[in-house]
Amino acid sequence: MDYNLSEELKIVRDTARRFANHELAPISQECDRQERYTPEIRIKAAGLGLVGAWIPEAYGGSGFGFLGNAIITEELSRVDMGIGLNIVVAPFGSEAIHFFGTQEQKQRYLPPLCRGEQVSAGAFTEPNAGTDVSGIGTRAVKDGADYVINGSKMFITNGTVCDFYVVLAITHPEAAKKHERYSMIIVPRETAGVSSYKITGKMGIRASDTAEVVFDNVRVSRENLLGTEGRGFYQVMHFFDVTRVMVSAQGIGLAQGCLEAAIRYAGERKVFGQALGTYQLTQAKITEMAVRIEALRNMVYKAAWLIDQETPDYTLAAMAKYLGGQTAVYCANAAMEIHGGYGYIDEYIVQKWYRDAKVLEIYEGTKEAEIMTIGKTLMMR
Numbered sequence: 001m002d003y004n005l006s007e008e009l010k011i012v013r014d015t016a017r018r019f020a021n022h023e024l025a026p027i028s029q030e031c032d033r034q035e036r037y038t039p040e041i042r043i044k045a046a047g048l049g050l051v052g053a054w055i056p057e058a059y060g061g062s063g064f065g066f067l068g069n070a071i072i073t074e075e076l077s078r079v080d081m082g083i084g085l086n087i088v089v090a091p092f093g094s095e096a097i098h099f100f101g102t103q104e105q106k107q108r109y110l111p112p113l114c115r116g117e118q119v120s121a122g123a124f125t126e127p128n129a130g131t132d133v134s135g136i137g138t139r140a141v142k143d144g145a146d147y148v149i150n151g152s153k154m155f156i157t158n159g160t161v162c163d164f165y166v167v168l169a170i171t172h173p174e175a176a177k178k179h180e181r182y183s184m185i186i187v188p189r190e191t192a193g194v195s196s197y198k199i200t201g202k203m204g205i206r207a208s209d210t211a212e213v214v215f216d217n218v219r220v221s222r223e224n225l226l227g228t229e230g231r232g233f234y235q236v237m238h239f240f241d242v243t244r245v246m247v248s249a250q251g252i253g254l255a256q257g258c259l260e261a262a263i264r265y266a267g268e269r270k271v272f273g274q275a276l277g278t279y280q281l282t283q284a285k286i287t288e289m290a291v292r293i294e295a296l297r298n299m300v301y302k303a304a305w306l307i308d309q310e311t312p313d314y315t316l317a318a319m320a321k322y323l324g325g326q327t328a329v330y331c332a333n334a335a336m337e338i339h340g341g342y343g344y345i346d347e348y349i350v351q352k353w354y355r356d357a358k359v360l361e362i363y364e365g366t367k368e369a370e371i372m373t374i375g376k377t378l379m380m381r
């Protein structure tokens, strides 16, 4: 067992950290206030190999694996989770192309993502179905050499800025087994009949683009099928098994940022004639943050490393996602408390991190969904 990062991964971590400090920190507040998406930052990050770092070199990626990608995600989220998302999830949805795509699809779609030239989106959630993925209603009907797609998707990250969507739709409504009714299909955003509407007023990660997407008689070639017809539900479940690890890495970064800000502030702020950090009640909060972060980091790195070794443990990945959300929310709250009244105002960054943190218990599977996944597996063992 070796807990040391390889020299390559140390360089990746340091590169991502420098990039976050120099490029994300100065525009963090402005992007939050203006809900500004940051394509220029994505392109710069791509130049350093930080976009699609999990994509193999054969398809234009850096080949750093899911552990390398988790480390990049952690470092960017330590400064700004929203702008960080614009970098690390620029290829969102395309994990499914990596797992299930044909050689031709991989060659066509993955390299432009790694170069920062294109962006993808994973379109699964609908206005009436999120946790219950099998409750979606979007239909893709075969018509000659095409699919004709109708339906709408909700809360789609990169929804108004992407070049293409990876869409989950019903292709086999007649299948006896409910889970065999779905397929994944690649849909270019510029296709006739696709409309996307930016959702504004999000509580946090406001630099990230979130949208409602409508498909109105959208016609795409049947060559855009991803993987196997009727296997879409299982493919999406496998997709989440892997992408959950990336989301838990956001939790490490955000929580680490909160810890560092809390220690800094507790060292500077004087109360009752002494630095706030000299009081044991404050130290207890800081200690609890540090312990939780260390436990989370170990869990996330292990889950990512196991995926890279092709011996994945998806229950561990769900545990990491669950702990990631909890840790981020706990640490953001503790950092706010240590900052007192100053933590509650816009000038101090902890209020933003407090708002950003909550989404880690919602997207990519709510915390309740993770509990259900973990509990079911434990009961079956």
Ligand SMILES: Cc1cc2nc3c(=O)[nH]c(=O)nc-3n(C[C@H](O)[C@H](O)[C@H](O)COP(=O)(O)OP(=O)(O)OC[C@H]3O[C@@H](n4cnc5c(N)ncnc54)[C@H](O)[C@@H]3O)c2cc1C
Residues within 6 Å of the ligand: 092, 121, 122, 123, 124, 125, 128, 129, 130, 131, 132, 154, 155, 156, 157, 158, 202, 210, 359, 362, 363, 364, 365, 366, 367, 368, 369
């Ligand atoms: C900022 C943001 C970005 C997102 N990006 C994407 C994206 O890129 N692509 C995409 O497809 N989706 C995306 N989502 C959607 C996200 O994954 C869903 O919001 C999430 O899965 C929950 O689904 P829902 O909102 O429909 O809530 P629901 O499924 O309606 O759940 C509501 C509540 O009920 C709970 N619940 C559900 N089932 C049970 C049960 N059996 N027992 C007990 N409690 C239960 C849930 O945990 C939750 O607390 C995004 C969401 C947000 C907020």
